[in-house]
Structure formats: C-alpha cells, structure tokens
Amino acid sequence: MTKIPTTVITGFLGSGKTTLIRHLLHNAGGRRLAVIVNEFGDIGVDGDILRGCGADACAEEDIVELANGCICCTVADDFLPTMTKLLERADPPEHILIETSGLALPKPLLKAFAWPDVRTRATVDGVIVVIDAAAVAAGRFAPDEAALAALRAQDPNLDHETPLEELFEEQLGSADLVVLNKTDLLDAAELAAVERDVLAAARAGVVAMRACEGRLHPSALLGLGLSAEDDLDSRPSHHEAEADHDHDDFTSFVLHAGAIEAAEPLAARLGDILARHDVLRLKGVVAVRGKPARLIVQAVGPRVETYYDRRWREDESRMSRLVVIGEKGFARENIEAALIAALV
Numbered sequence: 001m002t003k004i005p006t007t008v009i010t011g012f013l014g015s016g017k018t019t020l021i022r023h024l025l026h027n028a029g030g031r032r033l034a035v036i037v038n039e040f041g042d043i044g045v046d047g048d049i050l051r052g053c054g055a056d057a058c059a060e061e062d063i064v065e066l067a068n069g070c071i072c073c074t075v076a077d078d079f080l081p082t083m084t085k086l087l088e089r090a091d092p093p094e095h096i097l098i099e100t101s102g103l104a105l106p107k108p109l110l111k112a113f114a115w116p117d118v119r120t121r122a123t124v125d126g127v128i129v130v131i132d133a134a135a136v137a138a139g140r141f142a143p144d145e146a147a148l149a150a151l152r153a154q155d156p157n158l159d160h161e162t163p164l165e166e167l168f169e170e171q172l173g174s175a176d177l178v179v180l181n182k183t184d185l186l187d188a189a190e191l192a193a194v195e196r197d198v199l200a201a202a203r204a205g206v207v208a209m210r211a212c213e214g215r216l217h218p219s220a221l222l223g224l225g226l227s228a229e230d231d232l233d234s235r236p237s238h239h240e241a242e243a244d245h246d247h248d249d250f251t252s253f254v255l256h257a258g259a260i261e262a263a264e265p266l267a268a269r270l271g272d273i274l275a276r277h278d279v280l281r282l283k284g285v286v287a288v289r290g291k292p293a294r295l296i297v298q299a300v301g302p303r304v305e306t307y308y309d310r311r312w313r314e315d316e317s318r319m320s321r322l323v324v325i326g327e328k329g330f331a332r333e334n335i336e337a338a339l340i341a342a343l344v
C-alpha cells in the first residue's frame with residue numbers, strides 16, 4: 001500500500017504556520033490536501049481561518065481541529081483517532097498537513113507515526129519549522145544574560161534555559177527544512193545574521209528558505225520524501241524522559257465580548273495594551289457593529305494586524321472572542337480588564 005505523505009509544520013506562536021498553509025492550499029496545483037490543526041488555547045481560530053479561505057484543494061471537512069490541548073500531550077487520545085479516521089476514508093487525501101500548536105514539542109507527534117495503525121498507511125514527508133525571523137532578530141528567544149547571571153549567583157543549580165529558548169531549540173532541532181519567515185521586517189544584514197544563528201542551532205545539513213507570508217512554491221515544501229519517523233534519534237529533545245509534558249510554563253485565557261463600535265481604533269488600543277504587558281500571542285474574531293464580515297485580530301508580541309475575512313453566517317452569533325497566550329504568571333486580570341475596556 002502506498003503511504004500518504006504527511007508534512008508536519010511547526011514553529012513558535014505566531015511565526016506564520018497558518019499563513020504558510022493558506023498559501024499552500026491556494027497553490028496546491030490540483031493536489032487534494034487535508035489539514036489537521038492543533039492550537040493552544042480553548043478556542044480554535046486557525047481552523048476557522050483556514051476554512052474561511054475557500055481554497056479548492058481542501059474542502060471544509062478536510063480541515064480537522066485538535067482542540068483538546070497541545071498535540072504532543074494528546075497524541076494517543078486525539079491525534080491517533082483523528083489521523084486513523086482520515087486514513088480510513090473511502091477517498092483519502094493525497095497529502096496531509098499537520099499544523100502543531102506554537103507550543104508543541106514535535107517529537108512525540110513524530111513518534112506516533114511508528115504506531116501500527118499509522119505506520120502502514122502514512123509517512124512523515126518532512127518536518128518544516130517556520131521561524132519568525134524578526135522575533136529572533138529582536139532576541140525574543142535568547143536569554144537575558146544579565147538577569148540570568150544575577151539569578152544564577154543566587155542559585156547555582158538554576159536551569160540555564162528560559163522556556164522560550166528551550167521550546168525554540170526543541171522545535172528547530174526537529175526540522176528537516178527551516179522557513180525563515182517575515183523577511184519583509186528585516187534588512188539583508190539582519191536576515192543573514194538570523195539565518196546563521198538559526199542554522200547553527202538546527203541539525204547538520206538542514207537548509208533554510210527565506211519567505212514573506214509563507215509564499216513558497218509547494219514543490220519546495222511538499223514531496224521531500226524523508227520518512228522522518230525512521231530518523232528520530234538524530235532529533236534532540238529536552239523532554240525525552242517525560243511521558244507527559246504539560247506546558248507548565250505557558251498559560252492562556254479566552255475573552256468573550258459583544259460587538260464593538262468601530263474597527264479603526266482597535267488595533268492602536270491593542271498595541272498599547274501589548275506594549276505594557278508580556279503577551280506572547282493574541283488572536284481571535286471581533287464583531288463590528290453594522291459590518292457584515294468578521295474582523296480577524298492577530299497580534300504577535302507587540303505587532304497587531306486586523307483584517308476582515310468572511311461574512312458572518314446567518315446561524316452565527318455576532319460575538320467577539322479573543323485568545324490570549326502568555327508565560328505563566330502574566331498579569332491576566334490586568335490584561336483582561338484592559339482588553340474589555342478596549343473592546344467597545
């Protein structure tokens with residue numbers, strides 16, 4: 001039996017995974033694709049955005065959400081049944097894309113491809129790690145050396161890595177191909193420096209492709225034919241010994257609100273809130289009074305983007321909902337209060 005090639009697309013929160021998949025779906029060249037989308041946070045935004053993009057390569061039912069937590073922790077309960085169902089379809093997809101949550105450790109997912117139900121019918125074509133080149137250049141994944149030195153002076157046994165740095169390394173270490181995304185936000189010298197640092201942290205032989213909004217030709221991303229599930233030992237992991245990794249270092253909440261009066265001031269208001277608080281990611285759907293379409297809100301670090309995607313359906317209630325993700329201990333009450341005040 002021919003195995004269905006499956007591409008795992010991973011990378012930190014907001015690096016551009018959904019954007020890259022949207023581009024793939026619109027340029028699939030007749031190939032029938034299915035997408036499994038996993039998100040951190042209690043509401044699915046990415047699946048909704050992908051379904052809203054209306055690409056021919058992928059019907060709405062071919063986009064499947066795994067919403068019960070990070071894919072690396074729910075492999076047996078969520079991923080395997082979903083994948084098996086997809087593979088058992090009378091008319092299975094020609095290629096499967098899996099978007100992991102931005103906080104996922106890819107290795108437990110790769111290990112699932114060794115399970116008998118999956119192994120005989122699917123193979124990991126390749127692991128693509130999408131990198132927010134601007135966030136790397138801004139030092140978001142690098143430790144604050146001065147602060148760490150001070151902490152270490154108090155406690156010499158201190159773990160030397162921050163949660164962000166560790167996750168970044170873990171994802172990068174699993175890559176077959178690195179997409180250096182958001183190149184529009186950097187100049188040539190900055191980009192070259194990021195590329196050098198990223199490749200130094202990846203496995204030997206891994207190449208980086210530069211991209212803006214994930215716009216790469218599908219032939220560069222799909223059909224790598226690497227059977228990554230047979231090559232797990234070369235992918236280092238901090239969590240090899242942990243059966244269950246519960247993302248203790250990160251947390252999220254969902255904010256529900258009514259329709260807002262006008263879209264224009266929202267981005268600036270959100271930008272202001274994000275400049276004052278340590279939010280890693282904010283995204284969701286906002287209803288604007290009198291507007292027939294949904295306003296999508298996206299923020300990665302302090303950068304905010306808003307755009308209308310599709311019309312509200314008759315059966316949908318026109319409510320706003322935002323998911324907010326940060327490191328554990330972030331000022332949830334203050335952020336929540338500020339967001340409620342901004343969503344008017």
Ligand SMILES: Nc1nc2c(ncn2[C@@H]2O[C@H](COP(=O)(O)OP(=O)(O)OP(=O)(O)O)[C@@H](O)[C@H]2O)c(=O)[nH]1
Pocket residue numbers: 011012013014015016017018019020039046101102181182183184185211212213214281283298299300305
């Ligand atoms: N400037 C710039 N923005 C980009 C680029 N690619 C994506 N973005 C924006 O970055 C934000 C996050 O993009 P997504 O594709 O949702 O990122 P993601 O990795 O799927 O996010 P999570 O699933 O939350 O981890 C959105 O506002 C995108 O429009 C790019 O190349 N340049």
